[in-house]
Amino acid sequence: MKYLLFCILFFGCTLQAQVINKTDSNRVKPQDTLVIDSGTRDSLEIFKPTIYDYTFQTRFGEKKIFDTAFTPDKTFVFSQYNNRDNFGRIQFANIGAGFQPLIYEVNPERNLSLLPTNKSFFIQGINDIKYYDVKTPTTAFIYHNSVSSGAALQSTYTQNIGKNFNFAIEYMGLRSLGLYQRSLAANNNLTFSGHYTSKDEKYRAFAHFTHQNVNNEENGGIEDIDLFLNGNSNFDNRLNLPVNLQNTNSRFSYRRYYFSHEFRPFALEKFPFKIRHTLFHQGNKYYYIQGAPEAFYFETNNDLIDYPLSSKKYSKNLSNTVSVLFDKEKFKLDAGVRHQHIILGIGEALPSALAIPQELSENRLGAVGRLQIRLWDKVALDADLEISGGNAFGSFLRSENILRFEPFPEYFVNAKVNFQTSAPTFHLLINPSVYRRFNYYLNDPANEAITEIGGSVNLKWFKSSVYANYFRVQNYTFVNAEGVAQQSSSSLNISQIGGQATFSLKKFHLSPQLLFQSAIGDTGLLPMPNFIGRANLYWQSKVFKDAAEIQAGLKVYYFSKFASREYFPVLNEFMLPGNNAHSIGGQPVADAYFNLKVKRMFFFIEAQHLNTVLSQNKSFTVPNYPIYDFRLNLGIVWYLFS
Numbered sequence: 082m083k084y085l086l087f088c089i090l091f092f093g094c095t096l097q098a099q100v101i102n103k104t105d106s107n108r109v110k111p112q113d114t115l116v117i118d119s120g121t122r123d124s125l126e127i128f129k130p131t132i133y134d135y136t137f138q139t140r141f142g143e144k145k146i147f148d149t150a151f152t153p154d155k156t157f158v159f160s161q162y163n164n165r166d167n168f169g170r171i172q173f174a175n176i177g178a179g180f181q182p183l184i185y186e187v188n189p190e191r192n193l194s195l196l197p198t199n200k201s202f203f204i205q206g207i208n209d210i211k212y213y214d215v216k217t218p219t220t221a222f223i224y225h226n227s228v229s230s231g232a233a234l235q236s237t238y239t240q241n242i243g244k245n246f247n248f249a250i251e252y253m254g255l256r257s258l259g260l261y262q263r264s265l266a267a268n269n270n271l272t273f274s275g276h277y278t279s280k281d282e283k284y285r286a287f288a289h290f291t292h293q294n295v296n297n298e299e300n301g302g303i304e305d306i307d308l309f310l311n312g313n314s315n316f317d318n319r320l321n322l323p324v325n326l327q328n329t330n331s332r333f334s335y336r337r338y339y340f341s342h343e344f345r346p347f348a349l350e351k352f353p354f355k356i357r358h359t360l361f362h363q364g365n366k367y368y369y370i371q372g373a374p375e376a377f378y379f380e381t382n383n384d385l386i387d388y389p390l391s392s393k394k395y396s397k398n399l400s401n402t403v404s405v406l407f408d409k410e411k412f413k414l415d416a417g418v419r420h421q422h423i424i425l426g427i428g429e430a431l432p433s434a435l436a437i438p439q440e441l442s443e444n445r446l447g448a449v450g451r452l453q454i455r456l457w458d459k460v461a462l463d464a465d466l467e468i469s470g471g472n473a474f475g476s477f478l479r480s481e482n483i484l485r486f487e488p489f490p491e492y493f494v495n496a497k498v499n500f501q502t503s504a505p506t507f508h509l510l511i512n513p514s515v516y517r518r519f520n521y522y523l524n525d526p527a528n529e530a531i532t533e534i535g536g537s538v539n540l541k542w543f544k545s546s547v548y549a550n551y552f553r554v555q556n557y558t559f560v561n562a563e564g565v566a567q568q569s570s571s572s573l574n575i576s577q578i579g580g581q582a583t584f585s586l587k588k589f590h591l592s593p594q595l596l597f598q599s600a601i602g603d604t605g606l607l608p609m610p611n612f613i614g615r616a617n618l619y620w621q622s623k624v625f626k627d628a629a630e631i632q633a634g635l636k637v638y639y640f641s642k643f644a645s646r647e648y649f650p651v652l653n654e655f656m657l658p659g660n661n662a663h664s665i666g667g668q669p670v671a672d673a674y675f676n677l678k679v680k681r682m683f684f685f686i687e688a689q690h691l692n693t694v695l696s697q698n699k700s701f702t703v704p705n706y707p708i709y710d711f712r713l714n715l716g717i718v719w720y721l722f723s
Contacts, residue, residue: 175257181655194506197367210289219238233256296333301324386520392515416450425510441473450464466480497533500531501530505526519651531553545583595613634673645666645704686716
């Protein structure tokens with residue numbers, strides 16, 4: 082693996098680094114390759130590629146150009162190990178250890194699959210895989226330093242072979258020791274992708290393979306938070322703080338083979354129809370590994386059962402879809418049928434007295450549809466529908482509808498109405514454990530029904546936007562204070578309203594982002610902060626005769642104090658607080674940064690949690706898990722268009 086990482090460092094780096102900004106400014110525009118001609122009759126035409134010759138797209142997304150602009154939102158992206166803006170989350174002390182979600186959000190990757198919440202922040206789903214189209218071989222990479230020792234490197238190499246075929250190889254490796262006992266994170270992703278278009282453009286194919294691993298040592302949090310809070314210099318070295326777990330690791334593996342192709346049998350002008358076929362196989366595995374029973378979870382041997390110390394859960398999904406596509410530039414309608422073979426199981430059978438099955442499986446048959454409408458270059462409607470049913474996991478219905486309207490240039494109105502009813506995530510349906518109280522099986526659970534209504538308004542004034550969301554979740558499935566999955570008899574109702582803007586004075590800028598949220602009704606089902614805020618005060622200018630560009634500023638992140646959920650390592654989920662839990666939040670996290678761009682190389686240098694230099698760190702990600710202390714964070718992003 083070291084040799085693989087070494088080779089990819091020199092031959093590839095990550096286009097996954099390409100981030101679509103909020104206004105889609107990297108959308109492909111109608112601009113041709115630059116042509117240089119000497120003007121003489123017999124002179125050769127020299128084609129010089131421009132940035133518009135380097136594009137990428139997701140399977141059903143629009144083509145985008147590589148976003149190499151030095152925009153301020155990138156300081157929130159490339160300072161994070163997963164290269165995403167994690168507003169609404171708070172990071173654990175070590176990179177690669179995940180985040181606690183501070184807001185409610187729907188993750189479609191958990192539908193009819195096994196995916197622990199705290200393993201999900203590193204995962205690339207089907208709609209995250211990018212397919213490229215480049216004029217010349219292209220490489221890029223993103224580097225992050227780690228906590229204590231290690232590093233994170235994400236790299237990709239992509240190349241067109243002729244005009245019709247492209248392939249890409251991406252590898253991401255992360256290893257970070259952390260400052261606390263037993264907090265090592267070791268994650269990696271390997272992805273191969275490619276797409277092909279025939280010369281007559283009647284046939285197109287997309288394919289990828291991805292294998293992703295998220296591996297962590299689990300320490301259960303510090304044993305006594307008073308030792309952390311009292312300021313004793315003996316514990317300035319965080320390795321001196323006792324932790325709750327001594328022999329535990331968790332691992333998650335995510336593997337997928339994907340192939341989708343479409344054929345247009347007739348002339349597009351007369352019969353704009355295509356036949357599309359999509360086939361994929363996805364397998365997820367979750368391991369909870371122990372060297373010995375942890376005293377933190379049991380008192381006597383009667384609290385244990387005759388079961389291996391290490392447990393395993395897995396799910397498999399073989400999906401086969403055939404559809405017919407009516408394909409016009411302004412109107413696309415895709416309708417078809419889907420067959421799925423789904424399996425959910427545990428590694429070793431549990432004692433029969435517990436009445437927990439070792440494996441569940443079913444064949445599902447359903448229908449899928451997709452509608453896209455574009456009118457006058459100002460109105461866009463995207464609608465997706467999927468419905469299926471089976472004997473083991475019940476019915477599934479998902480409807481996503483997004484309407485975009487641009488009445489004037491740089492003024493946008495977005496509205497969405499989404500609905501989903503599905504079995505709870507497989508990770509909460511069943512669990513095996515050597516600890517008697519953590520074994521459960523949700524037999525014949527009710528469907529979790531989620532309604533989402535929301536929208537946003539984007540204005541040219543101050544580059545501002547205002548958004549609002551409302552969620553209603555019936556039969557909400559959660560982990561209770563005893564560490565067992567449970568369904569609520571009352572509905573969970575959540576309202577969110579927020580906004581952001583940028584105020585500028587010459588080269589100085591202030592960009593605040595605010596979110597207010599509240600749970601209506603049974604507020605104890607999902608504890609959350611009522612307010613989350615972020616402010617970015619920075620100076621940006623070109624320097625050295627425009628050969629380089631600098632951003633320098635201060636970022637402050639804050640969420641209000643609340644009775645937080647606890648982190649439950651056995652499931653890698655967040656559980657309702659117990660009797661010994663404590664509130665978190667109410668303390669700002671300030672970062673000072675200096676970012677530099679030289680051509681297509683970016684340097685992101687941050688002094689993170691700077692306020693702990695002047696005052697003691699008393700902030701937590703979840704109860705018993707402190708947030709990171711002051712650290713110097715370094716990120717490097719480099720795009721190479723050869």
